[in-house]
Amino acid sequence: MTVYTASCTAPVNIATLKYWGKRDKALNLPTNSSISVTLSQKDLRTLTTASASSDYTSDKLWLNGKEESLESPRSKACLQDLRQLRAQVEASNSDLPKLSQYKLHIVSENNFPTAAGLASSAAGFAALVSSIAKLYKLPQDMSELSKIARKGSGSACRSLFGGFVAWEMGESIDGEDSKAVEVAPLSHWPTLKAAILVVSDDKKDTPSTSGMQLTVATSDLFQYRIKDVVPKRFEEMKSAILAKDFEKFAELTMKDSNSFHAVCLDSYPPIFYLNDTSKKIIKLVHKLNELEGKIIAAYTFDAGPNAVIYYDESNEQKVLGLLNTYFGSLGGWESYQGETLPKLEIEGTDSEIYKGVSRIILTSIGEGPQETDQVLTV
Amino acid sequence: MTVYTASCTAPVNIATLKYWGKRDKALNLPTNSSISVTLSQKDLRTLTTASASSDYTSDKLWLNGKEESLESPRSKACLQDLRQLRAQVEASNSDLPKLSQYKLHIVSENNFPTAAGLASSAAGFAALVSSIAKLYKLPQDMSELSKIARKGSGSACRSLFGGFVAWEMGESIDGEDSKAVEVAPLSHWPTLKAAILVVSDDKKDTPSTSGMQLTVATSDLFQYRIKDVVPKRFEEMKSAILAKDFEKFAELTMKDSNSFHAVCLDSYPPIFYLNDTSKKIIKLVHKLNELEGKIIAAYTFDAGPNAVIYYDESNEQKVLGLLNTYFGSLGGWESYQGETLPKLEIEGTDSEIYKGVSRIILTSIGEGPQETDQVLTV
Incomplete structure (x- = not known):
């Protein structure tokens, strides 16, 4: 059995200008722009390993050792978008394995207790998108990928950058301009x-x-x-x-x-x-x-x-x-x-x-x- | 010693549309109009006896058996306005005793514990104004008197009416149009x-x-x-x-x-x-x-x-x-x-x-x- 595997970690972010209100619930499009600080992964992070194999029979997710559903519309939207980008990569190079057609197994772990009540969905979706993007060798930059993470959980888009991050609300109905951008990197204000x-x-x-x-x-x-x-x-x-x-x-x-x-x-x-x-x-x-x-x-x-x-x-x-x-x-x-x-x-x-x-x-x-x-x- | 005396009771009111914000602090002019329900005096009321005598040497106030100051700008503004109206009454009928020139003794009592934390200043100033207006035999109606009570404590103006009461914020700088009016009497909705x-x-x-x-x-x-x-x-x-x-x-x-x-x-x-x-x-x-x-x-x-x-x-x-x-x-x-x-x-x-x-x-x-x-x- 051949299995393709990639792992990424992603951070928690805490908004300093709050995201509250959706103008589109399915696409997680916000009613206002927001700003956050990304926190150190030494203390708070999600580690996710994504693997694809022609032998897998269904998409599966394990979070902190427990199997969870990937059937929510939000999770499905993320996987669908990522597969579509992978299919574009495969179309331009027929030598590549057809990972876009394989099922995925995603194994995820937080280094902090879920019981702490800290919003872990942001780090979770950011790690999911990052690890699959790496597995798929996608050429898109973080802002592009942030639009996919956003569909999983709005504030997850901000976890694709370190330092200070803005989520620009955008105006477009399809959400293509609603994405995260870096305001300043960690190195700007590391203290x-x-x-x-x-x-x-x-x-x-x-x-x-x-x-x-x-x-x-x-x-x-x-x-x-x-x-x-x-x-x-x-x-x-x-x-x-x-x-x-x-x-x-x-x-x-x-x-x-x-x-x-x-x-x-x-x-x-x-x-x-x-x-x-x-x-x-x-x-x-x-x-x-x-x-x-x-x-x-x-x-x-x-x-x-x-x-x-x-x-x-x-x-x-x-x-x-x-x-x-x-x-x-x-x-x-x-x-x-x-x-x-x-x-x-x-x-x-x-x-x-x-x-x-x-x-x-x-x-x-x-x-x-x-x-x-x-x-x-x- | 001749003492002139009058007593009134006044109710507590609880706003249903809140008064919050002053556009003039000295005159207690509000930034918005408000509405309240006047509560039954059977359960919550202030009883105030106002007396005037040429033998009194200073204005004095006793609240629940304890002497309190009448030196606050708010209390003084109320007494000054009421004396001015009395002086007008006296000017039109020289037979009347010159109560406007006498000092006042005011004795006040709540029928509910102060410790309850219920806003008692509204009932207090309404009873003070009502009892002195009665003592002075003032011809002004309740809306007119409410402007005086308002200077004592903003929400006190609403305690000059029963039932449902509006405090119209007014526009005038001197506050002459910032007064309480009846929206509906108790008899409209006694239940x-x-x-x-x-x-x-x-x-x-x-x-x-x-x-x-x-x-x-x-x-x-x-x-x-x-x-x-x-x-x-x-x-x-x-x-x-x-x-x-x-x-x-x-x-x-x-x-x-x-x-x-x-x-x-x-x-x-x-x-x-x-x-x-x-x-x-x-x-x-x-x-x-x-x-x-x-x-x-x-x-x-x-x-x-x-x-x-x-x-x-x-x-x-x-x-x-x-x-x-x-x-x-x-x-x-x-x-x-x-x-x-x-x-x-x-x-x-x-x-x-x-x-x-x-x-x-x-x-x-x-x-x-x-x-x-x-x-x-x-």
Whole structure:
């Protein structure tokens, strides 16, 4: 049995300008452009091995050792697009094996616990598309491939680049101009760091797709957000990144997180992703910045209560020192060499705040998908 | 010693279309019109006795037996306006005692615990203005007097009427057209009821005046709310009230509460008034309406975590039956004769929800300020 195999890793990305709202659900076309920071794969990545063989009888996927379905319209759309591009490659060179006609086996593994509630679908689809593109030896660049990843999971398109990434919403009905582009590579600002506070929550969050649909359909404020607020913020944030202006970047990041959660709350019925612990973390970050006299840390929250706190390495001692004071008893501090700072007196932020958090993940800005020789097997 | 005395009671009102944002802080002129329901004074009212005497040496105020200052610019503005109107009365009839030149003693008492966190300043200033207007035998109607109460506390102007009340924002710089008017009297829809869930909270809420200022200054979405969302909703809500269309009234009420809290969250730094218990109550109300197949209950939240739930008496058994299931162990059910319903299975709403609530107040729509012979003394 001949099996063709290729492996890639792909990163998680955390939006600083949020994607919320689809103008086309099937194609995952957004109602606004978004911006994200790609996180280091040392801490958070999906490794995927794609293999094709004429002996395989069906497309199959194993995720973290468990077989999962590839029958969702989104997964099928990705595979179909990739096969079509492979067929073009084969048409131009008849010596190549007809991989486009073979079934695929995809084996995927995350290096972080799924239970953490971190959006793993972005890294997952980015790794799937990257590994199959490598297997198929596709000539397309990352922006082109990002359109395929986007069909799997909207925000996955941003995981095809490292550093700072923009997802340009595009205007075309077929989505051919809705793709990820690099704003700045990792090397532009390698000292950007992130601390993720994994917030415990007993309730099940509203899934993001249905949440977005509800917001688009019912929130009055949402229309203003996508038409007036985000387009301006998109340009401002790109400028702040290019200028490495942390204070501006941080302010825009926090404001956009709040704006996104505001339109969730303005939906009917309202959608809540922030819980009381999230709110205490928000207050803690504002207090830290206030005491420092400038903005040295920025929070952002996706469709869940987890906090991602961005800061520059030059302020690591101040930011992590404070977080260590409140959350030092949790797991995840192995890499931290600094000291613990005195507790801040913060209205509404008690010393029990750590009880709402299950662990911390200390990480940093990172690279886009990487090829690897490592092969995952079932 | 000759003392002239008059007493009035005034009600609490709970906005269904929220007042949030001042265009003039000194005059309490709002950035949008608002609508409220006046609650029954049987359950929630301020009783105020105003007295004037040539022997008094200074203006004094006692609230719930404790002397309080009348030196705030707001209190002084109210007393000054009322004295000016009295002076006009005296000028047209020289036989009248010169009460406008006498100092005032004001004794005030709430029939509900201040600790409940219910906005008592509205009832307080309405009772103060009503009692002094009665003492001064002022000929002005309630809308005219509402402009004076408004200077004391914006929402107080709405407590000068019973039933359903609109506060028309006005356009004039001096605020002379920013006043309360009756949308419909109590007799129009006397079966409207309210259940107040007093939510416990360990944190101190952002005071509404500074909160409003922050929202006006920093929230992008706020501008859209006041310019586009509220003006339309104001007309729709008045129509729903006049048509006694509970479902429409309820939907608008819930949406406006959410919209108000959304612009709070969109402020920078964000303002949070809803806590996790508030959110569970919101979910409970939506679930009740969903199971019923129509809207029979509406929540609304002011600048704090307390929930006010409006419903029509015809659905009392369904609404209170459900609330009794979850909150029956709390104080405040003395007047309830109905039964307890089976618990609903609600995602995120556990049976522990009652722990976040300190008591329930069962009340209904009510009358405006009432004259009374009862006299409070220090």
